[in-house]
Amino acid sequence: MITYQLTSMAIGVSLAIVILFLVRRDHLHGPYAVWWIGAAATVALLGFFPRLFDVLALKLGISYPPILAIVLGFSMLVVKILTMDLERSRQERLIRRLAQRLAMLEAQAPERSDASSQPSDTP
């Protein structure tokens, strides 16, 4: 018979391993890696000690502890999505200004840009 704690441990540890693997392989850039390492640690901790939520919920006056996990998890996701859009907006600004600067530079060397816009056989 698989216990609740075992299932929780398996999920937490698997997720943590996947995240650590991605960070180690350099698939996640620095600031994002920090967030996901934190997420991996939290998931692993809660996997090993699922009763932590029961204690916390009791202290916060929540009568049904699993809802605390859902609300907290959902809030963290919203924060993460918000920061992702902030980052996307920052990148959009950078890309636009980069494209503008590229256009200005190309205007200084129109012959070369014309030549480079021609299809070429070489890679």
Next chain:
Amino acid sequence: MTHPDRRIVLIPAYNEEPTVGSIVCQVRQLWRCPVVVIDDCSTDATAQVARAAGATVLPLTIQLGAWGAIQTGLRHALRHGYHTAITLDADGQHEPQDIGALLQPLAAGEADVAIGAFPERASRARRIAWSYFRWLTGLQLEDITSGFRAYNHAAMAVLASREASLIDYQDVGVLLILRRKGLRTVEVPVSMQPRALGASRVFRSWWIVGKYLLQTSLLCIARVGLNPSPPAPDD
């Protein structure tokens, strides 16, 4: 090097091959000032035609829309020391001879930005949209979306800044930044030709109009209560 008395004409263009050449020629003949065409990823020969007509072409590698193209031109103008920039559309609806009327309030020191206004050109839907934005922003301008404008150096510096890089349309967002920086905008009545070819890039489908109204409304609401502040230093 700066050219306090010299001005530059900026023309954003997207697939305007049939009209851009004659506009560049007209402006150069009438005003004898450099003309820059910002090619917003055209798929026709807009860039080649403009270059052949004597314009400097700034070829964008990704499509930035009319405002992104104009900002490219403003950055180019500041880099090369120009103190006045005039923008007009490449589709032939603005008359190059009206540039003089646009420059007059700037030369007299009455305004930092002059907008060539021809509100009679607007369709009923567009007029409703303008009234709505006037109500939302408190802007006292008749022709909010006109692309026929003249900017002095202070306005160019503000609009070339990073702050103005996330604007998507060349209208309310730009006017709100100018107001926030304490710059004066006036309208100058001008004549306008019917759009020679093609259609407005904003008012071309209900979906795009809806998106435009929603985004611009949000922009207006988000800017409510922001007080004017002095212009930022050059970019």
